Amino acid sequence: MQSTRRDFLTTAATAAGAAAASDLSVHAQDHEHTHEHSHQAVPSDLALRVKSLESLLVEKGLVDRAALDALIDTYEHKVGPRNGARVVARAWVDPVYKQRLLSDSDKAIGDLGFGGQQGEHMVVVENTPAVHNMVVCTLCSCYPWPVLGLPPVWYKSAPYRSRSVIDPRGVLREFGLELPDDVEVRVWDSTAELRYLVLPERPVGTESLTEDELAALITRDSMIGVGKVPPPREGGAK
Amino acid sequence: MNGIHDMGGMQDMGPVHEEKNEPVFHHPWEGRVFAITRSMSAWRKWNLDALRHQRELIPPSEYLRMSYYEIWLAGLLELSVNFGLVTRAEIESGQPAAGPAKRTPALTADKVTALVAHGSPASRDVPVTPRFQAGQHVRARNINPVGHTRLPRYARGKLGTVERDHGVFVFPDTDAHFLGEKPQHVYSVRFQARELWGEAAKPLDTVYIAMWDDYLEPA
Numbered sequence: 001m002q003s004t005r006r007d008f009l010t011t012a013a014t015a016a017g018a019a020a021a022s023d024l025s026v027h028a029q030d031h032e033h034t035h036e037h038s039h040q041a042v043p044s045d046l047a048l049r050v051k052s053l054e055s056l057l058v059e060k061g062l063v064d065r066a067a068l069d070a071l072i073d074t075y076e077h078k079v080g081p082r083n084g085a086r087v088v089a090r091a092w093v094d095p096v097y098k099q100r101l102l103s104d105s106d107k108a109i110g111d112l113g114f115g116g117q118q119g120e121h122m123v124v125v126e127n128t129p130a131v132h133n134m135v136v137c138t139l140c141s142c143y144p145w146p147v148l149g150l151p152p153v154w155y156k157s158a159p160y161r162s163r164s165v166i167d168p169r170g171v172l173r174e175f176g177l178e179l180p181d182d183v184e185v186r187v188w189d190s191t192a193e194l195r196y197l198v199l200p201e202r203p204v205g206t207e208s209l210t211e212d213e214l215a216a217l218i219t220r221d222s223m224i225g226v227g228k229v230p231p232p233r234e235g236g237a238k
Numbered sequence: 239m240n241g242i243h244d245m246g247g248m249q250d251m252g253p254v255h256e257e258k259n260e261p262v263f264h265h266p267w268e269g270r271v272f273a274i275t276r277s278m279s280a281w282r283k284w285n286l287d288a289l290r291h292q293r294e295l296i297p298p299s300e301y302l303r304m305s306y307y308e309i310w311l312a313g314l315l316e317l318s319v320n321f322g323l324v325t326r327a328e329i330e331s332g333q334p335a336a337g338p339a340k341r342t343p344a345l346t347a348d349k350v351t352a353l354v355a356h357g358s359p360a361s362r363d364v365p366v367t368p369r370f371q372a373g374q375h376v377r378a379r380n381i382n383p384v385g386h387t388r389l390p391r392y393a394r395g396k397l398g399t400v401e402r403d404h405g406v407f408v409f410p411d412t413d414a415h416f417l418g419e420k421p422q423h424v425y426s427v428r429f430q431a432r433e434l435w436g437e438a439a440k441p442l443d444t445v446y447i448a449m450w451d452d453y454l455e456p457a
Contacts, residue, residue, distance in 0.1 A: 046308065059333075060341065062281070064346045067343065067347045067350050074350065117353065117355075117356075119357065138392075139244055139245075156306050158302065159253060159254045186443070189246065189447045189448070191447055192424050221256075
């Protein structure tokens, strides 16, 4: 094991890891100041290494460059939180669909055309006035790709992964959400291949909105459970 | 393995910082690492559990310093070498060694849509008797395996209640080490926050953890 680790460091990590200012540790000290720089702190050496690796793998016939492009295009442009918003909006306007969504989540989500990689086994959890659900993966970065896309950096970060289970209310406060003590905060740790989607509460004042208009209100954060869906008057639509 | 990846309950990691209008990938190389990893996994030399475990083997000081896709890259390179898809010399030089003929990629562009749409279910359609029922009180076992596990440290030894049986799934502790899938039931188990963290936690708050049969014992 030890020699494996050492090799692996010299092969892959040392140059990048040693030079890169980490999001995690830097944020812990002074995240406001450093945040614009943190993602540019990765040395260009890493970009060159990846380019070289890709060329090697293409030359060996191990990867297909067109497949790489297609995968990136899929998650940059086709799969994302707008999918989840369609699911939630449908559940808000169709009580029968909502029941199916909660009891047979894979099927109900599949009926809207979503599913697959990293969403093979979906569990939808409903927020109510008494229960607020939020989702984390303390062990890595598990996240329901087909309905929310790839996870944001904060979801994968050490602060969120470590604190969500022991201090969920403190984490929610950092997202601007303060919940009274008589609301149960229910944290779902994604330790298995189950992937969780929060069904947020429908805001008041949206009775006259169409399904499309509702979908436009629904935020990614509300479907992770670190926010609520803002009512339209507060400028939630975007 | 009691590694740095098992972060639940640590308190010294600082605030959560949300980036407004965050892009899917912050640099082109991140997207390439993401896509190369998916493509290389299509050779089926390893499984998702093994891939996760490989990332967990990164030494803690490096793990915390590395960005997310650096961790992906490191895990990918290690597995690719270990399973003979590339050599370290090839990675260093960027040139294929002379000899083997060029292969046909396992994941070609025409297969991407199906891969994304169908994924790789971890459930198994085999008859396995569940050891626990919804409503049953259970204790998460106090185990400290040196290999891969998805039983987080903060839950070990704690009392909970089975809420729901999700059916039969591959068991990561064996699968990650190519010791078989050992399919067994997975449950949502409810833990009171006070059981996990003591009296400072709010009385109503809970944590739901997905647990395999082998992680639980009757309580």
